[in-house]
Amino acid sequence: MKIRLSSKLVAAIVLFSGLASGALDSLPAFQQRGSQKPKRTSSLLINPDAQPDLPTAKAATAAASAAGLNLDDIQGDILQKNQELFYFFSIANATAFKPKLASEILPLITTTTELLDVSTQPITVLNIAFSQRGLTALNVTTSLGDASFAHGQLADISTLGDPGSTNWVPQFAGTSVHGVLLFASDTVDNINDAVSSLESALGDSITKVYSLAGAARPVAGTEHFGFQDGISNPAVTGFTAAPLPGQFVVPAGVILVGETGDTSASARPAWAKDGSFLVFRQLKQLVPEFNKFLADHPIVEDGLTAQQGSDLLGARMVGRWKSGAPVDLAPRFDDPALGADPTRNNNFTFSHPDAVLTTNQTRCPFAAHIRKVRPRADLGTPENTVRAIMRSGIPYGLEVSDEEAASNTTSTERGLAFVAYMSNPSNGFRFLQQAWANNPNFAHAGVGVDPIIGSLVGAERVITGLDPTNSNVTTTLTTDFIISRGGEYFFSPPLSAITSTLSV
Structure with a gap:
């Protein structure tokens, strides 16, 4: 769903692999929680007129309670209206990574509940998701019940209509992307501080593979062709308190694994409930x-x-x-x-x-x-609700220059970092x-x-x-x-799964 973040927010995707070697640098202590965590005085979230309002924390909590959802166990990037300003990082793993996943990353993950009220919003939002290779590297061997996720996006290249991997970012065409960290804030400095601090804490248990930075466009909510984006995102039972006229209303299980509406619920391991599959595609726009x-x-x-x-x-x-x-x-x-x-x-x-x-x-x-x-x-x-997805993309790249406009030719890459959540990528x-x-x-x-x-x-x-x-x-x-520049299929786990399964 779409988080609507400040128009000054910038996003970055950093992908790393524990199979490669190398240490990362340090920065200030991002990992302060509870009473020690810096508090916001103004909201991260913005509200483009064309898009439905987010529910209040009270309304969302009431809807979730009625539907039996635990918003404190659901990562905030899943059940929000993510607008164009997100920061993506990928994390890989090695033996040393597992305890750090629990001690350094888990305390920083932003839940759905936290994002709905300015008093609980962090200075910088953090979420995490893993590819099949990442789960395998964590020695998580239970199937998540989706063949396309298990095989990876590169195996789907012809199915998706991509003309081979020539145009793909080389890192997506390789085997080293194990996960993605998603960072979000309202300034680049906040993002940089959070990234550097977490890299320092994780040390050589991770290696950066690739990064992509994005930013809100001058007209909030638009993609690079100039059109308002994300207007048709569905209302989710258990989160959306009052669907709007014409809004697609879908059961929670269309987006969240294991909930009512998940057509493959019987194939899911118990620890995956309330997680969601994350599809990432880097889409260059001419x-x-x-x-x-x-x-x-x-x-x-x-x-x-x-x-x-x-x-x-x-x-x-x-x-x-x-x-x-x-x-x-x-x-x-x-x-x-x-x-x-x-x-x-x-x-x-x-x-x-x-x-x-x-x-x-x-x-x-x-x-x-x-x-x-x-x-x-x-x-x-x-x-039929089975095909619904929750889109959370963000533009990347500079605005069109005068020279590009005059020549009618793209010389600087720009496009959309496409992010979508669903319980079943094969159906979605x-x-x-x-x-x-x-x-x-x-x-x-x-x-x-x-x-x-x-x-x-x-x-x-x-x-x-x-x-x-x-x-x-x-x-x-x-x-x-x-033009597709490639991507990967990820799984965004519930917070409880990190403790019970992924970090042990």
């Missing part, structure tokens, strides 16, 4: 090239300027305007007031009494990104990417792949329905505007 494509192919229609035609094409590719307003409710022009209103910006199904759901694309193309990954009425009502993220986004015949025959995240191993993508004046017109995309 922003100047995307903008040039829109400028070169504006939708031509009476009453539209060329710029408005380009904006409309982009909105129809995404399924929302940059403000977050859905094209299903605002089919020709952006409506910022609608986009900023979380009581309205999700309250649609793609079904209208004056149009045939199975053939009409006047309002929203069948291939639009938000329709591909949440088809709503296209698959009937009520919606993996299925969404393969069977929906990359499938030209989903949910209607011949519509093409998702024009934003769909990938056909580098092949051209032919899409219908982007032109509202003639749904038979095809659009050929010769460039993937999003």
Whole structure:
């Protein structure tokens, strides 16, 4: 779920492996807890208008109690609305790491409960997750009941539509990523202090493999193409006190292992309950090239300027305007007031009494990104909750420079550090990417792949329905505007599992 952190927050991902050698440096004592821990006077969390509010600590506690959830055992990055500002680190392990996991890391892990009230928020948030290789290195041999997690993301490279590992960050294409540490705060200095302090405490039990830094964009809540992100995240029973109109309501077990709604609950070990699988993908965005494509192919229609035609094409590719307003409710022009209103910006199904759901694309193309990954009425009502995921991504990289904009060419990498939580990656993220986004015949025959995240191993993508004046017109995309740089599948354990299983 999405933590909405201060717009000054920066994120970093650092991956390490206990199989490699090398010591890490030191810094101030980050590991102060309880009465000794520095307290915040202002909240880490921000609240972009387009996104639903987080529940209060009191409301979330009441909802959790009614559902039988223990928010004190659930890591805070899972059941929050993580916005764009997170810091990711990966930890590997060796024999010396296990006791440090319990003594140095566990006391610092931020729970869901802690993040909901400024009085309990830490200066720097810390969460942790492990890959299958990481669990194996910890000598945890019980299966978590998900084959895609067990095999790792590299084994899924063709399934996900990636054109081989050439574009992947080399560390993701190797075998040394055992885990990820996620740090978050409102200043870079806080993050750096926390990282250095923890590295010093862990000593040579870990080795840094890779790091990725991200930061909020000037318009809070947007990704690099300029669109509001995370609006469609579901409400989770046991956490969300009052779901909003149109918000996808899912059982806790769709996101949390072992809870009601986890379709593989019987295959899970008892210690994994209330953990969640974390999918990480580094997605490079070709922003100047995307903008040039829109400028070169504006939708031509009476009453539209060329710029408005380009904006409309982009909105129809995404399924929302940059403000977050859905094209299903605002089919020709952006409506910022609608986009900023979380009581309205999700309250649609793609079904209208004056149009045939199975053939009409006047309002929203069948291939639009938000329709591909949440088809709503296209698959009937009520919606099946099994495919739901909780997205927690963050942008990385600098803003587009004047030189890049003038040349229409990306020279500095930027994109999205995609993070999503779910109880079943095979049913969730993996299925969404393969069977929906990359499938030209989903949910209607011949519509093409998702024009934003769909990938056909580098092949051209032919899409219908982007032109509202003639749904038979095809659009050929010769460039993937999003390029996978690789990633990994992780498991974010409950705090209790660290004591009972992972550190012993």
